[in-house]
Each structure stands twice: as structure tokens, then as C-alpha cells.
Amino acid sequence: MTREPAAAEPGPGHGGDDPAGPRWVLGVDSGGSGLRVALASAGDLARPETTASREPVRTGAAGIDAGHLLEQLLPMARDLLARVGGPGVPRLSAVAVGAAGMATLGDGLRAELPAALAAELGVRRLALAADGVTAYAGALGQRPGAVVAAGTGMIALGTDLTSWQRADGWGHLLGDCGGGAWIGRAGLDAAMRAHDGRRGGSAALLALAEERFGPAAGLPARIYPRTDRPAVLAAFAPDVARAALDDSVAAGILREAAGHIAEAAAAVCPAGDGGEVALTGGLFKMGEPLLAPLRAELAEQLPYADAVSATGDPLHGALVIAAALAVDGLRLPCDGRLLHVPQEAADR
Known part of the structure; x- marks a missing residue:
């Protein structure tokens, strides 16, 4: 160490x-x-x-x-x-x-x-x-490695103490893949698919979306004009985690989010054994529905690095x-x- x-x-x-x-x-x-x-x-x-x-x-x-x-x-x-x-x-x-x-x-x-x-x-x-x-x-601290900071957005930063490497952090329209707004938007997409009767829908997510935001047909008017739209989308991410315990669509969204997060960490982590990857930010308070697939993705994409707790x-x-x-x-x-x-x- x-x-x-x-x-x-x-x-x-x-x-x-x-x-x-x-x-x-x-x-x-x-x-x-x-x-x-x-x-x-x-x-x-x-x-x-x-x-x-x-x-x-x-x-x-x-x-x-x-x-x-x-x-x-x-x-x-x-x-x-x-x-x-x-x-x-x-x-x-x-x-x-x-x-x-x-x-x-x-x-x-x-x-x-x-x-x-x-x-x-x-x-x-x-x-x-x-x-x-x-x-x-x-x-x-000042050790080499990589850190994923995820809340409403998501950014990964790594260094070998010579230079910085950055991945994502490009905002909810261009990136932040796997972050809270990304998960919330994907969950609402599945909810609207269920409302329309399209493939990929989730009745469980539709029920939770209407519980949080009101009738599905009114969602565009309630979300699009908001200046804090990323935060509004991210507010639905814990509902996706809640649904993931019993709903395969919600669980699939979190698996995909875990894949994006691990990809960002792999892009910035210095190569070689002994590296460390730490996770920080409110997104990871969602617990095992996200952390379990994320551990699996990190083990696959970064087998040479150790996942550690943020100090x-x-x-x-x-x-x-x-x-x-x-x-x-x-x-x-x-x-x-x-x-x-x-x-x-x-x-x-």
C-alpha cells in the first residue's frame, strides 16, 4: 500500500x-x-x-x-x-x-x-x-488509481501521479452513463413503454413513476420544462433500485448502468497490478441492486485492480x-x- x-x-x-x-x-x-x-x-x-x-x-x-x-x-x-x-x-x-x-x-x-x-x-x-x-x-488520497464519482452524473478520474485520465462526466445529454439521471431516464423509458404497450416496458416501473410524478401521459409536461431536469430524472433512480429486487427490466437497467460505470473506471485506471478503484458519491447508497452487478463488472473489466472503500x-x-x-x-x-x-x- x-x-x-x-x-x-x-x-x-x-x-x-x-x-x-x-x-x-x-x-x-x-x-x-x-x-x-x-x-x-x-x-x-x-x-x-x-x-x-x-x-x-x-x-x-x-x-x-x-x-x-x-x-x-x-x-x-x-x-x-x-x-x-x-x-x-x-x-x-x-x-x-x-x-x-x-x-x-x-x-x-x-x-x-x-x-x-x-x-x-x-x-x-x-x-x-x-x-x-x-x-x-x-x-x-495521493495514491495512484481510479475513482468513480457518481450521483446525478458520473465521472471517472484516474492517475499514475504523472497525468490525469478522465472518462465521461459529459452531462446527462451527452454522457454521464450509469449515473443517477441515466438510470432514472432509463427507468422512465421502461415505464412509458409499459404505458404504450411496447416491448421492454415494466409495469412495476410505470406504477412507481406514476406514484412519484403523477399520470404517465403528463410526464413530458412535468419534466421537460424543468431547469433541474437531471436532478428530477435522478430522483427516480432509487425507485429503479427498489423495483430491481423483483422486476427483470429494472434489474437489467442496473446491470447496464454497472457496465457503463466499470467501463469508465477501466478507461482511466493505470495499468498493472496493485491499482485501486474507489467508488464515491450518493449513487452507491442504492446498495446491492447496483453494487452486486458493479462488483461483477469491475472484476471482469479490471481484474488487476482492487476495489477499495473511499476514505x-x-x-x-x-x-x-x-x-x-x-x-x-x-x-x-x-x-x-x-x-x-x-x-x-x-x-x-
Whole structure:
């Protein structure tokens, strides 16, 4: 087993803190359900102080709104620092911000956050990461392997610690195959087939769809206009898992989803024995109806890799990255988009 990251082993003289005291690091997780922030000692990430906002950071034509993120993050960070400050407010050694869409929509964050966080919080060690990267760091730390993060969507990310490999994560219209929205849409397709009398229908899924959404004939009007359509589709995924216990069509949907998830993991996992694959995200809370076929698919498609439990979630992963950065121990590959460390921070 590869040794855990050096973030757990702080040494003196890094990050601007008193060498006799803890090096405080801040982790940020920004996604569709809001903003979560955690503060911890770089040497003890297991007991962070946390806070959260249910207001998602806005995204517009210019990408993720840096001003809106800072408007929420700065008071949350100051509150957390005050909680642990005692007689004086501690200084931050490093910050890691993980955000959904960072790779493609994060230009504003990359341009504005380094100077803003240096001015407002006095921190110059900063990492900006895609949420897939923080999910990876939360699940596997800084070890090589692959992580599948699945909730409403689905993305697989792997690294040999030299470069990143990504599979899927292309959204519910172009991909996210095997994710919650994909399973929900497939389940509703089977429900509508049963409503029409077409092959491939499931009476059980039709009954569950009408229980959740109302009469089948009205489903298009209730789903198509929704701006949160992926989440609405994903809400039906647990119903598919429920039906799969007794319904062959629903069970077949989950087997197909498991195949897609394993394909994505196989596409990004470094070759060779000793690799690890971790699963993280709310989708896997559906339990055995999905996990049983997924274990079989992983064993077939990735016989050289070990399936392991995720150590933590993306917020924990942001702390792992920040703690590693604080002690010059960051081993995960930086590439400018998936994991961006501004040059000033990298040179310190």
C-alpha cells in the first residue's frame, strides 16, 4: 500500500504559521447543492470545523461566478477561523477550492481567486480543482488509481501521479452513463413503454413513476420544462433500485448502468497490478441492486485492480490537497485545469 500523503506530517517553516502551532488549512466544495467549507489542522484532517450554505454558486455565460463564490466563502472562512482562534485569529497556510465545472467553467476563478484570497485571508498557497479531483483525493488520497464519482452524473478520474485520465462526466445529454439521471431516464423509458404497450416496458416501473410524478401521459409536461431536469430524472433512480429486487427490466437497467460505470473506471485506471478503484458519491447508497452487478463488472473489466472503500468525500479531498500544499507535499499532477496551482503558490 502506498504511503499516505505528506500532508499528515507537517514540518516547521511552511505556510507562514507559527512553527510551534498547527498549520490551518481550508477546504471548499462547491456544487449543485451549495457550498461546503471545512477548516482543519494540516496534521489532523479527521476533526475539521465545517459550515455550509445551501445556495449554489452562480454560473453564467462567463463561467462560475467568482464574485458570488467569494461573497459566500469569505464570511464562512472567517467564522471558522474565529471558532478555532482562541486568543488570536490563526493564519491560513493553504486553501483548496473544489468546484463542479472548474475544468471548463473556471477561468474566472483562476483569474480572480488567487489575489482575492491573498488580500482577504492572507493565504498564498492555493489550489483550484475540479470536483472530480477533490473526489479522487477524498477517496484515495495521493495514491495512484481510479475513482468513480457518481450521483446525478458520473465521472471517472484516474492517475499514475504523472497525468490525469478522465472518462465521461459529459452531462446527462451527452454522457454521464450509469449515473443517477441515466438510470432514472432509463427507468422512465421502461415505464412509458409499459404505458404504450411496447416491448421492454415494466409495469412495476410505470406504477412507481406514476406514484412519484403523477399520470404517465403528463410526464413530458412535468419534466421537460424543468431547469433541474437531471436532478428530477435522478430522483427516480432509487425507485429503479427498489423495483430491481423483483422486476427483470429494472434489474437489467442496473446491470447496464454497472457496465457503463466499470467501463469508465477501466478507461482511466493505470495499468498493472496493485491499482485501486474507489467508488464515491450518493449513487452507491442504492446498495446491492447496483453494487452486486458493479462488483461483477469491475472484476471482469479490471481484474488487476482492487476495489477499495473511499476514505472520504470531496470536502475531505479538498482538505487533503490543501494540507499537502501547505507542506510542499502535493503529489497529485497539476495540469492547469483539473488541478491548478497558481505559480506564486507553487514557487513559495
